Amino acid sequence: MKIYDYLIIGAGSAGCSSAYFLHKEGKSVALVDREGIAGGASGAAGAFLSPLPGQKNIYNSLVNNALDFSLDFYQELLPEAVDKKGVLRVANDNFDEDKLSQNSIKYDYFDSKKLHDISKNFREIEGYFYENAAVIEPIQICNKLTKGCDFYKMDVKELVYKDGFYIVDNIKAKNIILAQGVSSSLVEIPYMKISPIFGLRVDVKSTTKVPFNIHKAISISTNKQDGTLSIGATHERHDSAKMECLTTCDKCSFYVKGDDEQVKSLLKQADELIKLENLEVVKIYKGARATIKSYFPVIGKIVDYESSLKKHPSIQNGTKIPQEDLEYYPNLHLINALGSRGFVFGPYLANILTKNILHNEPIPQEISTGKLFYKMARKSKF
Known part of the structure; x- marks a missing residue:
């Protein structure tokens, strides 16, 4: 023993x-x-590392302090598994224009013209660019x-x-x-x-060059070192009193069906942000993340x-x-x-x-x- x-x-x-x-x-x-x-869930994660905008409070200070520490840590631990190119945040219901613009984190505002100058594949969107963001290879x-x-x-x-x-x-x-x-x-x-929250990630190949991570209701990664892009989202919270997680989401009867609709929705939302040409789905990942209220x-x-x-x-x-x-x-x-x-x-x-x-x-x-x-x-x- x-x-x-x-x-x-x-x-x-x-x-x-x-x-x-x-x-x-x-x-x-x-x-x-x-x-x-x-x-x-960790292997299924999109593994996007992004700051949390908003006026400074206990929670976003915790997130942003953790981000600074962990980004430096990963870059020293395994630099080849880290793609640090920043993130463009596009306003949505949870993070409106005021919250994205009136916060304690340094950012650059990118209007649609500036984004089209960066890549013609961007849709008619605008957003707030934060330099201190990355995507990593979780496994x-x-x-x-x-x-x-x-x-x-x-x-x-x-x-x-x-x-x-x-x-x-x-x-x-x-x-x-x-x-x-x-x-x-x-x-x-x-x-x-503990409340499980279901997340979905799709790894894709595309001839489109995505210059940095993009986040709205879903996240799109920059082109990673293996040539793929990750597209991910957190979808729904379970009632933990009614469901016990006994296996991974890809084997769970609750999610074993419905891949086509879930992936279709994710890709549609991604297409509303940037046109991904010659798109090919490589792999689908599912995972339940643990949270409390x-x-x-x-x-x-x-x-x-x-x-x-x-x-x-x-x-x-x-x-x-x-x-x-x-x-x-x-x-x-x-x-x-x-x-x-x-x-x-x-x-x-x-x-x-x-x-x-x-x-x-x-x-x-x-x-x-x-x-x-x-x-x-x-x-x-x-």
């Missing part, structure tokens, strides 16, 4: 990034996943992140904790990090309600909800109990709810989590497990 310092359950962007930073600190690390490295990145770590393909159904170790099949680990995305958690975390990601030690309320029932009345005095599952951490920004958040959050675990550096309250615990505990009648 092999013993590791850390066993990470889930090998998407969150899990692979966590493996990288822990291994870099000299820890022995293994990952397990039922599908493989980047075998789920290449995840494989690079996990170099030096062991990987086991298995579907973990339960965790057994005995004599200071977690036991999973023939693996023993001193610590566990849950990076499970939309899959059912292996421990009770009632204060974190607030859209913030979540990292940190996993609070034992029931034990904490039994020990400190006054929390329900608003008493401020220090986070370090709560009850936690032993040596158990999580990194989850990265949503459609998995590769923006992945390295940034994994670095924070690693520093917290190994060096006791604090986790920002807005992304901590503690914040969600307190929010639910103060509303509950335990």
Whole structure:
């Protein structure tokens, strides 16, 4: 039975990034996943790295700080898997002209004439160009992140904790990090309600040269180094109370049909932005991204909800109990709810989590497990 310092359950962007930073600190690390490295939503992701416009607030500051960190990180880690050419954002219902123009991020305004000067294939559109944006190759990145770590393909159904170790099949680990995305958690975390959001990505070939990423309701990548373009969108939120993710979306009965209509809609929306000549669909990817209601990601030690309320029932009345005095599952951490920004958040959050675990550096309250615990505990009648 092999013993590791850390066993990470889930090998998407969150899990692979966590493996990288822990291994870099000299820890022995293994990952397990039922599908493989980047075998789920992360491998299906369009992997667009873009800033979040709008007047400065806690959430877009988090996104944009993560973007700066992760773009630099990927360019140093594997430059050949990164195409950094910026993004043109076209106004839509969620991001209107005011929100795109009145924000704290530097941009250039491109009217239709300027876009036609860049490429005659642009439709009659205008938009806001942000230089600090890229598209990456997710599977290449995840494989690079996990170099030096062991990987086991298995579907973990339960965790057994005995004599200071977690036991999973023939693996023993001193610590566990849950990076499970939309899959059912292996421990009770009632204060974190994951909602899967379905995403679709189509890789295509075209003789059109797309000078930079384009985003409206859907995203179109620049021509990548393998000659393809990625076209992607997030389509719908599931009701997680009614659906449990037991496999990847490409095998799920909910999505096994309807490819033609989904792809047709995606390509139609892309054509409204730029004419893609001699278009050929190469591959279709599907994936469910994990989010919570607030859209913030979540990292940190996993609070034992029931034990904490039994020990400190006054929390329900608003008493401020220090986070370090709560009850936690032993040596158990999580990194989850990265949503459609998995590769923006992945390295940034994994670095924070690693520093917290190994060096006791604090986790920002807005992304901590503690914040969600307190929010639910103060509303509950335990």
